[in-house]
Amino acid sequence: MANSPSGDSVLDRIVRVLSAFDPQHPDLTLSSLAARADLPTSTAYRLVDDMIGHDLLHRDPDGRIRVGVGMWELANRASDTMSMGRIARPHMLAVNAQIGQHVQLAIMRESDVLFLERVSAPQAGPNIAHVGGRLPTHASAAGLILLAQQPEHVRESYLRRDLARMTSSTITDPVVLRGVLDEARRTGFARLPGHMVASSTSCAVPIAGPTGEVVAALGAVVDTETAPPDQRIHEALAAGARAIRLALRRAQAAEAED
Amino acid sequence: MANSPSGDSVLDRIVRVLSAFDPQHPDLTLSSLAARADLPTSTAYRLVDDMIGHDLLHRDPDGRIRVGVGMWELANRASDTMSMGRIARPHMLAVNAQIGQHVQLAIMRESDVLFLERVSAPQAGPNIAHVGGRLPTHASAAGLILLAQQPEHVRESYLRRDLARMTSSTITDPVVLRGVLDEARRTGFARLPGHMVASSTSCAVPIAGPTGEVVAALGAVVDTETAPPDQRIHEALAAGARAIRLALRRAQAAEAED
Structure with missing residues (x-):
């Protein structure tokens, strides 16, 4: 030693x-x-x-x-990541006000999904995503949205792993998962009922950065029984993602001015 | 090397x-x-x-x-500090909704005041406090509230330093500052017009932790010209500080249960 x-x-x-x-x-x-x-x-x-x-x-x-x-x-000197959560937060609050429960911001780290920020309703249901915590990518809607945007060799390398089963609904079959990823990439929306926590549905949309590439995912975790219709969740998340994209662009412009 | x-x-x-x-x-x-x-x-x-x-x-x-x-x-594994900001945030939003501009949470670090969290109104005026940034204690209302709670030898050692002048209003005379600190300790409220930024007034109250000692300060930075009356700022901050104290106590109880 x-x-x-x-x-x-x-x-x-x-x-x-x-x-x-x-x-x-x-x-x-x-x-x-x-x-x-x-x-x-x-x-x-x-x-x-x-x-x-x-x-x-x-x-x-x-x-x-x-x-x-x-x-x-x-760590707070890591302006990038820290500030993305801070910039996104007011817009996450707005989404939370519309659909309730949990709204969260995530990025991919190695092969996990890392949660940067979370806004929860006071009486929100179970959610195992912690700020600063990681979860298996394939069981999280935010993870799937991010994985869907990765180059094919990254996606395929992920699908060759041993995919952990979190609940009886978690998809661990790479063939089925490939279809879900294709669908998520096509629609810009992922929805996983009960894949991480049996009673919850996780949904997510991509957030484009100032230059158009996907920099993060905006997700919601809602109680499956009382959840708003998919369409409403998708719209609220998409509006939030657009607002966050604009806010990131403004922040980048302000930083460049400094 | x-x-x-x-x-x-x-x-x-x-x-x-x-x-x-x-x-x-x-x-x-x-x-x-x-x-x-x-x-x-x-x-x-x-x-x-x-x-x-x-x-x-x-x-x-x-x-x-x-x-x-x-x-x-x-750093996110530093549950204490990181989570204090996160726990306080919803209550800071409520204070912000009442008095506008900037609401911030600060602790003392060495002889500086360190800002842990900040919630700002969209059209808020100038404020040089950054999350993760430090400022000179004597020119910040949050700093003074925290310094006022320190043991006498810590306060006196601070007052013997060369006290930086941030604006023409900044108090740098230890005798005057001692009076301001006594007043802040007595009333639980500090108010510094133009001491850090000429056009802004900084106000703060102490936040007691689960066991009663002061663990942080809750501050507001408002435009001096358009600021609500002192009494209203004091009441809004005091109500926010009480709510944060309760939330910290609940979080501590929840952590002990885990």
Whole structure:
């Protein structure tokens, strides 16, 4: 576990330490952190201390470790992604006011769908998408919309994977999924009833960036029993996606002016 | 510039590289990044490459470097701070609907005030507070509210600093500032007309956490000429702060249940 001269392994370890936290583990004891990061406790102890010194980690009064505010400050310098969520949010609120429950913004990351922003109605039903969390692409309407826009070799490589079954409705047959992807690309709308959570329907549309390429998906998760008609969900999401596209274009123009 | 055996200096460098970005510099060439991070270009080149490999940085097609989505993902594991902004947001929207312009959530970081969240009316006036940005504590109403709650030695140590003048109205006299802080602590309300931006008034109230201590400040920045009466701003902010306190308490109870 020596540090390599190039420092690569220190960076690896830092990333492993930070990756040990997740929504189910927002704080960890040092020993559980060391185990989850696959580090000897003594190495973890030293690294965690250094990271606390830079406020990348924080030690609670009871000794448990959390990700620090310093991480949040540094990441906020990632204007692109952070600001896409912030720019989209008012328009997501408008969509939420029309169709209720959950409205969310997602991008593709490696082969997962990553949720950047979420706006939920107070009495919204179950939804396992967390902001900053990833889900399997093929079980999420936002994921399918994004996958549908990928080059054919990326789509085909995804379809060759072992596709996880989230509920009894999740499509795991690549042939069926290929048809769903074609349909999503043709109509610009994906709808998956019960594929991620049995009682919910997930819908999504693509969001084009300032130059026309798809940069994100705008999705809704609604209770299948009480959901508005598909047509209304599609229209509300499409109007939201257009508004977000305009807002992104304005923000880019403003940044260029600065 | 050799790596120390403990790896400290690699961590230092990573933090310096990430700190080189700010709202005025969301992307940098490698050479400007190296200069701002105070690293030899060859060292910066290697470290930046490694960081790109972990997606902590991203290289645009034109070669400019940005903070990567991976940083955002890792920082989002900082459930505390990230989620405070998210939990507060709907209540900030409600305050914004009542008094217009900008409503913002801030905490103290070292001796600065750090803005965690901001909700702005579409036609809002000037406001130099960015989400993830810091401002001098004494020129911001949110900063003063937070400073007023600090132990006396922290307040006095702040007042001994060289206090930056942002506008001709900024109070830089520690004696006057001490009076303003006492008043803010007594009334739970701070109001600074033109101290940060000449035409704007900044107001703020404290937000108590689940256990009663002040965890953040809720502020408003309004156009001085068209601002609602102080009493109305104070009431709207105080109601917002109470709602945020309740929401934080509910979120903490929900986390404890998980």
